[in-house]
Amino acid sequence: MGKWQFISGTVAFFTGICMREPLQRELRDSSINAGFEDGINLSNEYIETLLRKHSEMIDEFPELNYPRVEAKLNEIQEALEQLTNIRQEQGQTTEEISKARADTKKELAIWLFLNYYDEKLSELQARLYQGDDSAIPELTSYRAVIGNKKKCLLAMNILVNHYLMKGDFEASEAISREAVNLAEGSDLTAYEAYFRSTIARSLSQKAGQIDLISVHRIKLTNLTGIPYETADGKQETIRKMHEYQEEADKEMSLAIRLAGESMNLEALWQVLNNFAWKEVVLAYPHFTIGNVQGIEHALRVVRSVFERLTTIAPYFSQEMVIRTYLSYSGMLSLMGKFSEALAFLRNAEAIAQKEGNNGLLAQARKMRQDIDKMIENESIQSKW
Numbered sequence: 001m002g003k004w005q006f007i008s009g010t011v012a013f014f015t016g017i018c019m020r021e022p023l024q025r026e027l028r029d030s031s032i033n034a035g036f037e038d039g040i041n042l043s044n045e046y047i048e049t050l051l052r053k054h055s056e057m058i059d060e061f062p063e064l065n066y067p068r069v070e071a072k073l074n075e076i077q078e079a080l081e082q083l084t085n086i087r088q089e090q091g092q093t094t095e096e097i098s099k100a101r102a103d104t105k106k107e108l109a110i111w112l113f114l115n116y117y118d119e120k121l122s123e124l125q126a127r128l129y130q131g132d133d134s135a136i137p138e139l140t141s142y143r144a145v146i147g148n149k150k151k152c153l154l155a156m157n158i159l160v161n162h163y164l165m166k167g168d169f170e171a172s173e174a175i176s177r178e179a180v181n182l183a184e185g186s187d188l189t190a191y192e193a194y195f196r197s198t199i200a201r202s203l204s205q206k207a208g209q210i211d212l213i214s215v216h217r218i219k220l221t222n223l224t225g226i227p228y229e230t231a232d233g234k235q236e237t238i239r240k241m242h243e244y245q246e247e248a249d250k251e252m253s254l255a256i257r258l259a260g261e262s263m264n265l266e267a268l269w270q271v272l273n274n275f276a277w278k279e280v281v282l283a284y285p286h287f288t289i290g291n292v293q294g295i296e297h298a299l300r301v302v303r304s305v306f307e308r309l310t311t312i313a314p315y316f317s318q319e320m321v322i323r324t325y326l327s328y329s330g331m332l333s334l335m336g337k338f339s340e341a342l343a344f345l346r347n348a349e350a351i352a353q354k355e356g357n358n359g360l361l362a363q364a365r366k367m368r369q370d371i372d373k374m375i376e377n378e379s380i381q382s383k384w
Contacts, residue, residue, distance in 0.1 A: 014042050111266050112266035116150065121139075124155075152182065153182060153195075172198060173199055176202060197255040200252035201278050204244070204281050215286070216289070252274075255271045276306070283299075299335060302332070322357065325351075329348065338371055341371055
């Protein structure tokens with residue numbers, strides 16, 4: 001049952017789900033015939049999407065937004081505590097904490113992809129990094145004949161990450177779903193958790209793309225007075241975004257639970273990382289139109305996730321600490337926090353140099369150049 005309200009001569013009918021177009025038309029006609037200026041339907045999905053676009057109002061309606069995210073982070077924290085089984089109580093010495101970590105490490109599976117080596121896959125991955133797309137059909141063919149599930153999943157992960165970087169989110173989602181089918185129902189729970197998180201990230205990227213187009217159409221309409229999107233088009237945009245985000249939330253929740261059950265630290269690190277990226281890509285459209293307030297809730301999520309990632313990373317190696325800094329720096333730069341992003345990049349560079357990790361050192365330097373360009377572009381735009 002809906003709820004009526006009168007707003008400045010307009011009848012607003014609030015409903016849980018969006019009314020079908022014939023009913024909306026009837027609502028408009030009946031309202032006008034009754035002497036009102038207009039009649040509109042405001043559904044929950046429309047209001048929640050509107051709230052995300054005007055996040056300065058979120059603190060007035062906390063029950064509609066951030067608590068759902070915070071609940072997921074609490075779920076992640078519980079999984080992490082279950083994995084590490086460490087309570088660094090006051091009064092513990094450094095030696096006692098170190099021993100607890102060492103004992104915990106023996107009980108856990110540490111790695112998922114990062115210590116798994118296959119010469120052919122490494123060669124194909126290097127070619128992809130160098131921009132050689134002819135490696136894609138070779139990767140696809142190779143994984144079809146590998147005959148080893150873990151190697152096949154490693155090949156699929158290379159492709160998923162390639163498509164995520166290229167912005168082909170349909171492909172990254174499709175391969176992730178195929179990987180889930182391969183891992184599901186076997187002893188590969190950690191892999192299933194990871195690929196469910198890449199499904200969630202892909203879906204969020206698709207929602208972010210739709211939102212980016214929508215906010216720029218709104219901006220063009222405001223600038224020119226020419227409507228670049230019909231009312232029905234807006235409703236369809238909101239419906240599609242809601243559909244992607246709802247499915248992404250479902251996949252991410254399952255990924256978090258499975259990562260905890262798998263007792264695999266890299267799986268939990270990867271799922272956490274994708275969880276944070278999921279929030280960043282949904283906030284990015286707001287940054288592009290200068291809506292700084294529109295990214296504040298995502299920043300809260302990302303900072304909270306980063307604290308958890310830095311808790312996990314030392315269990316692996318200094319390499320994982322570097323990867324954590326690099327990922328966090330990338331997220332911060334997309335939300336316009338350039339100074340903070342550069343500070344973490346400098347930390348990553350220093351550790352990589354000390355450890356002699358030339359690959360990650362080169363990646364950090366490349367990221368620094370990219371951020372410098374972003375700062376330069378922002379400076380040019382501000383002058384206009």
